[in-house]
Amino acid sequence: MLADQGLCGWRVRSEIVLPELHPWQGDPAAGVDLVIRLGAVPDRLDNPIHVGALLQIGEDGACRHEIEGVATFHLDAAARVITVHPALSATDPAIRAFLFGTTFSLLCYRRGLLPLHAACVRVDGQNGPGVIALAGPSGVGKSTLAAAFRRAGHQVLGDDIAVLRIADDGIVTVLPGLARIKLWGESLHGLDLPSDGLERVTSKLEKFILPLDDAGSDAPLRVRTVVHLGWVNDPRHGEWRTLRGMEAVMQMSGNIYRHRYLARISAPGDSVLARAARAAAGIEQHLRIRRVQDFAGLDDLVARLGGLDARAGV
Amino acid sequence: MGGYYWIASYPKSGNTWLRLALWSLAHDGAVPDLGDDRLNQVPICCSRMEFDNELAVDSSDLPPEQIAALRPRFYEAQAARSSEPLLRKVHDGWTLTPAGEPLFPPHVTLGTVYLVRDPRDIVPSLAHHAGITIDDQVASMERPAIILAGQAQGITMQLPQCLLNWSAHVASWLDAPGRPALVQRYEDLLGDPVAALTRIAAYLDLPATAALIDRAVASTRFDRLQAAEARTGFFERPRHASTFFRRGRAGGWRTSLTRDQVGRIEAMHGAMMARMGYL
Amino acid sequence: MTKAPAITLATFVRPNPAKPSVEIEGEVVLMSIDDGLYFGLNAVGSEVWRRLGDGVTVAALCTGLAEHYDGDPARIEADTLALLDKLAARALVEFRA
Numbered sequence: 001m002l003a004d005q006g007l008c009g010w011r012v013r014s015e016i017v018l019p020e021l022h023p024w025q026g027d028p029a030a031g032v033d034l035v036i037r038l039g040a041v042p043d044r045l046d047n048p049i050h051v052g053a054l055l056q057i058g059e060d061g062a063c064r065h066e067i068e069g070v071a072t073f074h075l076d077a078a079a080r081v082i083t084v085h086p087a088l089s090a091t092d093p094a095i096r097a098f099l100f101g102t103t104f105s106l107l108c109y110r111r112g113l114l115p116l117h118a119a120c121v122r123v124d125g126q127n128g129p130g131v132i133a134l135a136g137p138s139g140v141g142k143s144t145l146a147a148a149f150r151r152a153g154h155q156v157l158g159d160d161i162a163v164l165r166i167a168d169d170g171i172v173t174v175l176p177g178l179a180r181i182k183l184w185g186e187s188l189h190g191l192d193l194p195s196d197g198l199e200r201v202t203s204k205l206e207k208f209i210l211p212l213d214d215a216g217s218d219a220p221l222r223v224r225t226v227v228h229l230g231w232v233n234d235p236r237h238g239e240w241r242t243l244r245g246m247e248a249v250m251q252m253s254g255n256i257y258r259h260r261y262l263a264r265i266s267a268p269g270d271s272v273l274a275r276a277a278r279a280a281a282g283i284e285q286h287l288r289i290r291r292v293q294d295f296a297g298l299d300d301l302v303a304r305l306g307g308l309d310a311r312a313g314v
Numbered sequence: 315m316g317g318y319y320w321i322a323s324y325p326k327s328g329n330t331w332l333r334l335a336l337w338s339l340a341h342d343g344a345v346p347d348l349g350d351d352r353l354n355q356v357p358i359c360c361s362r363m364e365f366d367n368e369l370a371v372d373s374s375d376l377p378p379e380q381i382a383a384l385r386p387r388f389y390e391a392q393a394a395r396s397s398e399p400l401l402r403k404v405h406d407g408w409t410l411t412p413a414g415e416p417l418f419p420p421h422v423t424l425g426t427v428y429l430v431r432d433p434r435d436i437v438p439s440l441a442h443h444a445g446i447t448i449d450d451q452v453a454s455m456e457r458p459a460i461i462l463a464g465q466a467q468g469i470t471m472q473l474p475q476c477l478l479n480w481s482a483h484v485a486s487w488l489d490a491p492g493r494p495a496l497v498q499r500y501e502d503l504l505g506d507p508v509a510a511l512t513r514i515a516a517y518l519d520l521p522a523t524a525a526l527i528d529r530a531v532a533s534t535r536f537d538r539l540q541a542a543e544a545r546t547g548f549f550e551r552p553r554h555a556s557t558f559f560r561r562g563r564a565g566g567w568r569t570s571l572t573r574d575q576v577g578r579i580e581a582m583h584g585a586m587m588a589r590m591g592y593l
Numbered sequence: 594m595t596k597a598p599a600i601t602l603a604t605f606v607r608p609n610p611a612k613p614s615v616e617i618e619g620e621v622v623l624m625s626i627d628d629g630l631y632f633g634l635n636a637v638g639s640e641v642w643r644r645l646g647d648g649v650t651v652a653a654l655c656t657g658l659a660e661h662y663d664g665d666p667a668r669i670e671a672d673t674l675a676l677l678d679k680l681a682a683r684a685l686v687e688f689r690a
Contacts, residue, residue, distance in 0.1 A: 053387035055370040067371065068380070097375045137363040138374045139471045182375075186468030204377035206467050231471070234547040237349055245620025246633025253631075261370050263629075271626050274613060280622075281615035292553065 008108070008163050008175035009220070010034050016090055019211065020100070020178040034080060034107070036099075041074040041085040050264050055102060057264055063106050070202075071095045073103040079110035093209060094202040100178055105161055105257045110265065113175070114164040114275045117257040119146035120157040120174050122221065123306050130224035131174050132305055133162050133283075135255040140229045141293050144187040147210065148298040151191060154306060156181060156212055157221070161257050164279050165220060172282035173220035179212040190295035226283050227305065228255060230290035239290040248286040252276045316396035317422045318389065319518050321356050322404040323429035324483050326439040328500040329403055330550065330558070332356075332429060335511055335534045336401065339522055343529025348539065349546035359402035359418075360385070360463070360473040368392050378465060378474045379412045385473070386411060386419045393422040401518070405462060407478030408486040420492040427514055428487045431500035432592045433480045433583050434567035434576060445554035452575050455480050456582050481586035499590065501564040507531045536562035600651060600677050602670070605689040607648030612685050614642065623685050632683060637662075638676055645686070651677065 005012045005021035010033035012021060018036070044051075045058035056064040060077035070092075074083040082103060086095055105115040118135035119142040134142050143159045150156045158177035165173050185206035188195045198208040228251040232238050243251060253259060253276035262272045280286065291297060321336075323329040334346045337355035357364075365373050365381075368391045373381050393400065409417050433455065441451035454460055458479055463472040478486055487495050496517040503510040508531050515522040522530075540559045543551070551558040567576065580587065587593045600606070608614065614623045621639040623632040634642055644657055655673050659666040680686045 052391060053369055053384065065370065067376075068383075094375070097372075101372050101375070102370045137471070138366055138372060139362050139469045184465075184468040189467075201375055202377065205375070205465070207375070232351075233549065233551050233553050234349075236547045237351070237549060242618060244618035245616070245622050245635075245639065246631060248617040249615070249622045249631055249633070258367075258370055260367055269626060271629065273629055273631065274624055274626050277613070277615045277622055277624055277631065281617055286617065 004032065006176065007034070008113070008177065012036065016084060016095065016099075018096060020096065020180040020209075022176075022179060034082070036082045036084065038090060039083045039085065041072045041083055050261070055261060057261065061110060061265055063103065063265075065098070065102050067094075067098045070098055073099060075103055075107055075110075079107055082107065092202070093199055097182070097201050100161070102258055102261070106261065106265065108161075108163045109262045109272075112165075114166065114272075114279050115257040115262075116162040116164055116226075116252075116279070117142075117160070117255050118162040118226070119143055119159045119181075120162045120177075120223070121146055121149040122155040122157060123224075125224070127224070129221055131157060131221045133174065133223050133226040134229060135162075135226055135251075136229035137255075140231055142229065143181050143183055144191070144295075145229070145298065145301065147181050147183055147187065147191055147193070148302050149306065150181070150212075151193075152299065152302045152306065154302075157218075162223075164223065166275065166278050166282055170278065170282040172223045172279050174223050175220050176218055181210045181212065183208055183210055191298075223283050225285040225287065225305075226252065226280075227287045227289050228252075230288070231293050232290050233292065235292055237290065238292065239288055241288055243286040243288050247288075249277045249280045251286065251288065252280040316393050316398050316400055317424040318359075318393065318400045318402055318418070319424050320359065320402055320404045320418060320426045321429070322406075322408070322426055322487050322495070324431070324433075324436060324477070324480055325405055326436050326443055327431035328429045328498070328503050329405075331503070331534060331536075331539075331562075332427070332498075332511075332514065333403060334539070335507075335530050336514075336518075336520075338530035338533045339511070339515060339520060339526060343526055343533055345533040345538070345542075347546065348542045348548040351549040356401040356403045358472060359389075359404045360406070360475055362469070362471050362473050364388075364392070365473055373473060374465070374469050378461070381473055382417065382476075383411045383413045385417055386415055389419055389422050399424055399519070405477055406475045407459070407483045408490040409476055409478070416491075418490075420490075423492055425493045425517060426487060426490070426495035427517060428484075428495040428497050429500060429503070430484055430497060430590055432564065432567070432590075433587065434571060434579050434592075435500075435564060436480065437575070437579060438567065438570040439560060442560055443552060443555050443558075445552070448571065448575060452578050455579070458482065479582075481583045484586050484590065504536075504562070504564055600674055600681065600688065601690075602650070602652040602655065603690070604651045605648055606645060606651055606654070606677060606686050608642070608645050609685055609687050616643075623680075623683075625683060625685070632680075632685065637672075641673060641676055 004024040006024045007021050011024050011030050012034045013032045014036035015038045045056045045062055045064050047059040048056050049059050050057040054066055062077045063075040066072040069087050072085040108115045118133040120131050120133050123132050134145050146156045146159050159181040163175040195208050201207040256276050259272050333356040337346050362373055365388050368388050411417050437451050441448045460477050462475040462477050463470045464474050511527050543559050548558045621634040621642045655670045659669045
């Protein structure tokens, strides 16, 4: 049996080796919060409320996600057990890439949390340590920007899904997540980082896993700023501005990972919409930044964002 | 259940003009603001974000052949959720997926507007757009297919697309099963844009009076778009091209291509050029 | 409390407690969870919302706003009633005559 590991503060017992998690450092007597096991997964869920090409959702909240040639994942109705039926060797990194995508986001949501499509970096301002969430769709450059923060000496807390907890008092924290950044060859090259010795996400792609030794094991940190990233071709169309009210909430809900499917598993009165709005209200600063995607401008962007004190404004 | 109208073309064949004119048609003949990326009456058919959201998967972790195999599922799911016809810009050829089924499923296709342009005029225009030499562009159009937005070393906001060579591209769409494509020559569109837009609006089943068509054509005249681009920039201009709206005319190849370059294009694409009335 | 067909200065108005609201950088967003919709208020609308508190008469609300903005009371009254009408149409506020 593998040693227990920690994820989002949960004690995880996995039959699959998960290098992106840290050893469990919490109470040795604590119960196991999440089991990841290998086993068979049914072809069809009972009483499905959604049957898509890849994803099924059951009336009871169970989920089935199938990536052909990689694995099928099943999340049980209690959101305590993930069953993985691999189509590859169980140690293939592609399995982890998809496990920590849709299935993980549904699990987090079922546990009352909010998965934001964002990388998180730590910035220590006058108000103490805080986190900047770099949010946006795939391809917008979240991971590359996070890696640029890391190169500038900032701690990176995760590169793709930021698991947010909204406390009763409205404070929003990010839970310790996966200790890795997934980077394309182009980004490694642009950041002058070597790809030698790095594991690939899958043997078929020039996409690598950069392990983070210093992420993941810390206590939850407060998210002070969320940056909603976008891209432009022409610098004249670039933007850097503070979002208020409706705009901040719309950007937030648009960047909730898999929001369309989370909406399908929401309990009455606790919609994705409501959680996104409460999360937005608990974060002090909302920025919309749209820029030309080039490596040359990254260091300036890091310096400008890293120098922000949450309340100092821009 | 909705379905798709594909606005298909080889690049630099009038697709952008038509999309702006369709935007204007839907907005009472207004002049499009080229600096505004929300101005997208006809989004690209291969938006990575839409694909990921629809199928609940990160395409950035999938190999290209698996993305291609899933694209019909993406279109089916999106069409099933939509009650309105969906207009999508396409540069892919009409091809089969690695699983052997049509990339653009006929059962969710309402029709296709296919824009075609003399390849001798595409070459200088596309070379400028892509920031490469004319000879390299001629050579690129001799290859059986090239991949747009490929993810060899990184990804873009678009999924990888398979651009067949010019002749094969035209043939693939003209010979696709289902309702025959409405073929619109770029040259005729320049010569009589009102007639072209009237025909296209009728094919797409868009309500458009003659007065509205006139306004949309006036609002998207080439010199106006060029002036607007000079003023505000165009959101879709590629980074390495100085301008998007460059010349907007037919027959420029006579002065911008060498005899050798013309010969190579005609040798490669002569049969289809003749079929389209260019030879 | 019930919805009133016509809002007057004497009407007592309060936020519908079943419709949560949040405020970000001075602008209020109201949520209609059942419909899956957000309603954003601009800076002035947000000021009106804050002044609703736990409930207030329309007359008191308008007097306060006229002082705050130092504006034409008739104009402020008309704008406030129009906004309350919109909010009422979406059941974001409740009334008592």
